[in-house]
Amino acid sequence: MGKLASLFFFAVPIVGVGFCYWALTNGYNFPVDISVTGHRIDHLFWFIAALTGVVFIATEGVLAWFVWRYDGSRNPDAAKFAHGNHNLEVVWTIVPAATLVFIAIYQMNAWADAKMRPPDMDPTVEVTARQFEWRLRYPGADGKLGTRDDVHHVNDLHVPLDTEILVSLKSADVLHSFFLPNLRVKQDAVPGMKIPVWFRAMEPGTYDLVCAELCGWGHYKMKGRLTVESREDFEAWLAKKYQEQSATQDAPAEEAKSEE
């Protein structure tokens, strides 16, 4: 029984590491990172994985080894009448404590940059999360939100490439969460609050915008798309959206003549 049991426990680190290796080499990994700062998150993850991986293999290995070695039915030695070891306790208190404090300090900058140091700029777009869609509002040519030339759109978020983007995140009804997997961005949208979210996208393309906080039965389908494109394409798209929007409502008097 001891042998069988220890095989089971040895399987934990072996299959655990093996499964992770298989997964990483067969297409299971972080989504593609197109941001400037996202690599810090990925790096921190792998750093912690390496540290915890070592501890995982060591402790599980020791556990399985003890299950094998100290089988009472096969082990002729008497059990050790030991109540503890003061020096060991000190060592295995101080070493993990120091490691944990190190990890804590190591990551502080990444957190501050991601959440505590917004860029000093006007918002590029205001995103209002709502059951079950993402309402977008771009400031128009005047660069100010809340004026007649704002462009209103739903779900189809466009941003210019290689530009600092500041999103002003709001919610109309319940909690939602603005999750851009490919930019390593996540921020809850809270009704009654206006929260800044910033990123810079470096690869053109279309990416998922996922709601990551339960918001009701439609939470699973609160799907947006992020399109990253060149500045010219972005401006052209924005202008086109403005035109489409104005076609169905009264345009300001000066522009009425240029509509048709």
Add this chain to the structure above:
Amino acid sequence: MSTSVAGGHAPAQERNIWQRTKHTLGAYWQPTKQFLGTYVFSRDHKVIGIQFLFSTLLWFLVGGLLALAVRWQLAWPWSDMPVVGRMLFSAEGGQISPEFYTMLFTMHASIMIFFVIIPILAGAFGNFLIPLMIGAEDMAFPTLNMLSYWFMWPAFLCMTASFFVEGGAGAAGWTAYPTLSAVAGAAPGSHYGQTLWLWGLVFVGVSSMMGSVNYLTTIIQMRAPGMNMFRMPMTIWAMFITAILQAFALPVLTAALFMQILDRTLGTGFFLPEGLLINNAEASAGGGQPLLWQHLFWFYSHPAVYIMILPAMGMVSDIISCNARKPLFGYKPMVYSIAGIAGLGFIVWGHHMFMSGMNPALGMAFMLSTMMIALPSAIKVFNWLGTMWGGRLRYTTAMLFAISFVSMFIIGGLSGIFMAATPVDIFIHDTYFIVAHIHYVLFGGTAFGVFGAIYFWFPKMFGRMMNEFWGKIHFFLSFLFFNGTFFPMHILGVGGFPRRLADPYHYETFSHLLPMNQFITICALGMGATQIIFAANLVWSLFFGPRCGRNPWHANTLEWTAPSPPGHGNFDFQPIVYRGPYEYASPETDEDYYPQTQPPPEEAVAQH
């Protein structure tokens, strides 16, 4: 009783119909009262503990079935569910609807946390073991104890009823964040279902608070002579510190629950800001803050997760030491670690809220405290390994589960470090990485520890042994299927796979993760099926298990000196404690165990 008739007891032929009825029924009153007092409203801690045990195991079944339904949807989304589909979802053609999905994961978690894990640890094992292990004849407050069990029943009724009211059961997650939970129009389950959910939890909280007052008083006041605090088994230390956690944290949850009930029923605005437009209707109240709920809720619910593991840690220490025939390694560090986990547990709640919109500087503070709480857990793991080192291990089912507690807790604990790192949490928050962590500590940790405790203390509870062969089959299959179910979830989380989505596969980012989800579901079904073996073993052994004596495991602690099962008053002698609970392989005695109540040999008397 028969003299209760006004004017005294008339002779038989002169009684009217009312008097004759009362006289006849009176003959049944005494035996009924006795039956109710002994088996239903018992004030004996052992009966109450067993009542908790059976109730929680039944809810374990319900919670498990709900989980299997969640897994079904994630493996074969929108497909016709076998057997249950026609019965429950005929209007939708046999498939789980999106609304029902939100109810499924909400109730799975709520039931598992509040009706299974918390009551089985404190209510079942705390109740049964505390007086026995400290040498007391019962709890300090037996009537309060009986009430703490019976206050669970209104909770059971509220939660059950919530499935059948308009809109169905609560569907705002077990975390019940407003405004989704607080506004009736925001979700179908946020009509009466959510109110019933809140009341259910109020009753559970009252039950737990009653229990914790009882446990604290009993442990402090009713220990047998010679049982000083540092001679108590780890199970008792764990139950003691858990009771402190319950007593301090629950009032905050109870207040928050009432605040949400008021928001929902009386139009107060504790958690509702102005300007809401839910389902095209304006909310009537305002001036509140959704984040306030999160702070209050997590102020309790974080200590709650330690409430849900510390008793199992204590029991595992006792089981490992006994089955390694060796003293517990580092008794005092183990006690201080439990105290450290509990103390630190009060200052880490914000790590559930890193993405919530609270001030990110708070995130920094909570990150530091959360990193530190990994330390006492690590110390405990090392001491369990130290207990096994150099022992003569006996691979009973209880021991196998106890060792697997350590093995699975290592994984659960290490995965916690990733989410303590706030930048990493930006990505893995609300993904399956968190789900993996939760289940490794609560299932691989606590539930496996509970299984071990059931195999270990069943003989004391019922005077019979459970079947060891089928116990080991239960262990091996559970271990296999558990890891097959939850280990891949770490990988899903790395891919960003979100929680609580009825169908994540229409996102490009997650569409390739379906096969892994199907593998997980198949393992989950296997794990569910394996528990049939456990249930069968338990029920069979209750009636046909081989009878055992007082101490089938040759253990040291006091409960093993009482009869199996103990009668009222527990001990048929006055226990006197001479030493700590872990004196296995002691040179002072020929046996490899040395019960706490065994008097020392003559020459050593002076030293004790």
